[in-house]
Amino acid sequence: MNTDRIEREVVIDAPIARVWSALTEPKSVSAWFSNGADVSIDLRVGGVMSFDQGDHGAFQTVIVSVTPPHVFSFRWASAYPGVLATEENSTLVEFSLKETPRGTVLRVVESGFDALEIPADRVQHAGFENHSKGWNSVVAAIDAYVMANLETSIIDSP
Amino acid sequence: MSNVTEVLVALADPTRRDLLERLSLRGEATATALAGDLPISRQAVVQHLTVLDKVGLVRGRRHGREHRFIVRTEPLGETVKWMESLSQQWDRRLRLIQQIAEASTGREDNPKQVLSQKAESNE
Numbered sequence: 432m433n434t435d436r437i438e439r440e441v442v443i444d445a446p447i448a449r450v451w452s453a454l455t456e457p458k459s460v461s462a463w464f465s466n467g468a469d470v471s472i473d474l475r476v477g478g479v480m481s482f483d484q485g486d487h488g489a490f491q492t493v494i495v496s497v498t499p500p501h502v503f504s505f506r507w508a509s510a511y512p513g514v515l516a517t518e519e520n521s522t523l524v525e526f527s528l529k530e531t532p533r534g535t536v537l538r539v540v541e542s543g544f545d546a547l548e549i550p551a552d553r554v555q556h557a558g559f560e561n562h563s564k565g566w567n568s569v570v571a572a573i574d575a576y577v578m579a580n581l582e583t584s585i586i587d588s589p
Numbered sequence: 590m591s592n593v594t595e596v597l598v599a600l601a602d603p604t605r606r607d608l609l610e611r612l613s614l615r616g617e618a619t620a621t622a623l624a625g626d627l628p629i630s631r632q633a634v635v636q637h638l639t640v641l642d643k644v645g646l647v648r649g650r651r652h653g654r655e656h657r658f659i660v661r662t663e664p665l666g667e668t669v670k671w672m673e674s675l676s677q678q679w680d681r682r683l684r685l686i687q688q689i690a691e692a693s694t695g696r697e698d699n700p701k702q703v704l705s706q707k708a709e710s711n712e
Binding site for chain 1: 676679680683685686687690691
C-alpha cells in the first residue's frame with residue numbers, strides 16, 4: 432500500500448472539454464472544492480487559485496500545471512490556511528483527463544503526504560476537520576505500521 | 590482534543606514513530622532494550638513511551654523487576670478509518686465534477702444550482 436498518495440477516478444459521460452470546464456471554471460470549482468465559497472483562479476502555471484472558507488480559513492493553492500484539456504494540478508496547503516502553498520507545506524493535487532469509449536476518465540492523485548510535516552502547535556490550534564489533509568504525513572506513517580508491522584507482531588496482553 | 594488528534598500529535602515525532610516500529614518488531618521490550626536499538630538515551634525513550642502510553646499506543650507492564658512495553662493497535666484503527674475518509678472526500682469531489690459536467694452538456698448552466706439539486710436527490 433502506497434502511503435504517500437491518494438488516487439481516485441471517475442468516468443464522466445460528457446466530452447473532455449466539458450469536464451475540463453467543470454474542473455477549472457471558478458463557478459464549478461466553488462461547487463466541487465470550496466463548499467460554495469467564491470473561488471478566484473489565475474489559470475496558468477504559478478497562478479494562484481484561492482478561496483475563503485470562513486471559519487475553515489482562506490486557502491491559496493498554487494497552480495503547477497495547466498494543459499487543457501488533459502492536465503490540471505496545484506499545490507494545496509490544506510493545513511495552513513492563509514499561507515501560500517509551497518513545496519514544504521502542501522500536497523500536490525493532480526487531475527488528469529482522458530477520452531475513452533466509456534466517456535471521459537477523470538483521475539485525481541493527491542500526493543506528498545509522506546514529506547509533509549505538521550507542527551504539533553498547528554495541530555492544537557486548529558479544528559480537526561479543516562486540518563485533516565495535512566495530517567496525512569502522520570497517517571501515512573500509521574498506515575505503514577498497520578499494514579507492514581503491527582498486525583503480525585503485536586502481542587495481546589492477558 | 591479528540592482521540593484521533595492526540596494519536597496524531599503523538600505520532601508527529603519521527604523518533605516516536607521509529608520507537609513504535611522497533612517496539613512492534615520486538616513485540617515486547619523494555620526501555621533499556623529500545624534505547625539499544627535507537628540513537629537516543631534510555632531517559633529519552635522513557636519520555637517518548639510516556640507520550641505514546643497516554644494516547645494508548647503502547648502499554649507497559651511489570652515482569653518481575655522489568656517494565657516491558659507492547660504496542661497497542663486500537664487507537665490506530667480509528668485513524669486508519671479516517672484516512673479512508675480522506676479518499677471518500679475525493680470521491681465526493683469527483684462526483685460533483687461529474688454532475689456538473691454531465692448536467693452542463695449542451696447548455697450553460699449554473700453549476701451550483703445544478704449541483705444542489707443533484708446533491709439533494711443523491712443524499
